[in-house]
Amino acid sequence: MTDTTSGLGLLRQPKSVLFGPGQRRQLPFITKGIASSVLIVTDARMAASEDFHEIKAGLEAHGIAVSVYSETEPDLPRDNILEVVSRYSSSAAPRAIDAVIGIGGGSCLDLAKVAAIALVNQHDVRDYYGEFRVPAPGLPVITVPTTGGTGAEVTCISVVYDRDKGMKLGIASPHLEPYAAVIDPELTLSCPPGLTAATGADALSHLIEAFTARAKNPTPEEIDTKLYVGKNRLTDLFAGHGLSLLNSGLARVVANPQDINARADVMFAAYAAGMAINTTGTAGAHAIQSPMATYSDAPHGFGVGALLPYIMRFNLPARVDAFAEVGRIFGVADSSSPLIEQAHAAIQRVEELLEIVGAPLDVKAIGLKPEHFDAVADQAMMATRLLANNPRVLTREAVIAILQKGYEGDRSWWELV
Template identity: 65%
Template sequence: MTSTIASPMHTANDLGIGLLRQPSMVLFGPGQRRQIAPVVKGIAERVLMITDSRMAASAEFTQIVEALQQQGVSVSVYDGTEPDLPRRHVVDVVERFGGSSIGAIVGIGGGSCMDLAKVASAVLTHGGDVRDYYGQFLVPGPGIPVITVPTTGGTGAEVTCISVVFDEEQGMKVGVASPHLEAYAAIVDPELTLTCPPGLTAASGADALSHLIESFTGRAKNPDADQLATTLYAGKNLLADVYARNGLALLNDSLPAVAADPTNLDARSNTLFGAYCAGMAINTAGTAGAHAIQSPIGNLTHTPHGFGISALLPYVMRYNLPTRVPEFAEIGRILGVANASDPEETQARAAIDRIEVILETLGAPLDLRTLGLQPADFGFVAKQAMLATRLTANNPRELTVESVTSILERGYDGDRSWWQL
């Protein structure tokens, strides 16, 4: 098979390729957390629960632990996970639980909790340091079975085969990307998101929305067999698009509904379902420019990942629009703000306007000045963003230090005029 190397202007998936990676089992629905104990009992006598202090103090977590113990499963708990998963947590888990015959790991919480569970599984099994696995396809084989249980509606980490680690010494986020990080099972219970604080709901909702947009408008790579065997992201593809379309339709209604009433279980369910769809989409299509640029901004401003993404998204979408008019136009129709009889560019601009309305309704920021980013840091951020080649390679329009700087300038000024090639 001959590979077609896509240019920054290329849109078409010429090979008609579709690719999915996913857990062996997914359970979705209110109350499904009660299946954690039976699932774990089927594969392990001892389980390690990885979570954060907020979840560990909840009644729901206590009930899950008690249910596991009633099934005869020995339970250990690590509840020190912090946002943006610091590498020291991976080191801590390996030091504390290495050699202790852990048969399964449950990662329950936000993205960092699930990412820690996945990468700890690899290091506990194969040894060494997590740094040995930075990059793609470097985990040598399967690890301890992981059950992922999300408590926020955004990261999609329950179904992705990547863990993002903040290496404090390097001062940057690094990905461990391998199909061997795929969870054994994902148990997705919307009831666990009902107590998610408003700020976290907004940040995670913005993140999920960005995953859908970046996967659907990303670069089509048309990879050959060798590329598929060595590169996590196959680019925009038929199967990822199915999930992206469904997720966009769900979040279009559910995110404003959750913002209006955080106790609305139907809205929470649709938000979590949309976030799951987003995770399925990015698992093979990947994220792109907004995620590459956010990482150094987050390191400088210590702001939540989802808020950094929200503040960048209006400007990255505008930058990419000239090369992705048909895709943004379809998004406009999915979101119910565009008519097929209108010019495509009109439909595409309506989509971007609608996405910004959703973000504003959530209370997520729409400019970089709000995050505290300083113009003096633009050059540093642009150079750091270009190091995230796994992400920049997915952006539909070529990114350079100069173009990223222009995005940052517009984002700082809140300049939402339309970008022209």
């Protein structure tokens, strides 16, 4: 089938999205219409903050009973989900939970989404791994992100680390779509510099992968049964705008972490990325990074960021036009120059943005070693849902070659055939 957007426009999104500084104070008014008793899912750092206590008090002031699970770990281990279900299922909790509120980074938001379906459907979360395997809707979820990067506040996918299986696995279902998202840039002001850098790299990878993803020309049946139906006119709208915002916003946040306008731009870019990948899906960088996490304790954003220069070079022959357009969006490409030169300028600017936030630009820097390449490639081949989104076919041999280039830090204009 021809790889063209064919005029299709498709987005999946929450019922409501509220964006802007201070908008967390609207949370009680959104919540009281759907719940009288809520479970807040967060982590220890956020639970100890003044912002969290303000949010909790605001809910309680409007007569909403609040339970708190504050033990969310990075990369969302399956154990966290089992703990939430054990403590807050209808048979265990002192009062019924009507809705789940996720407050924090991507793992907190992913946990809120999965917990909401697990509390209702009462299955082991392993039953949900994959696409369209959640049998029925769960509790309504409201997401409140505190980082500018993952886009999890608007996506209908959660990623779970299954320790027994030694890998991350995705749960993808329309039933994970949040009821509402409240996106308040003020909540990112206390975000540590390292987390700001990692989530910024993550958002950048989402936007690049969405803008250069495969266009699949889905049939009506495919739209009805698959989440990731390809790059299209509406995802391009969000991805292009997000790239423009990150192009200026990342440097401003690094220069002055208290610049609320810069924080807002980066957070809006992350939201735009989430809106795009909710339909396009992520691609090669994410397929390879997931098994890399077994051998590297680098944050997810640094893992995909370290792969991005090499994935872009691999995909370039299939996406010269798209990368050239990214160069024009960034303002680094002369539209009168050959398209390949414009595309090169775009890729170099992506690398500059990664350097600005302090993200590693090779996989050696995050602890991956050549003896890991075979295992990483084998597991990457299992991420068929993500590989299907990549604009060029990724074989096992290609993954190993990309990892080798990434280990050597070879950012010349190589091509793999």
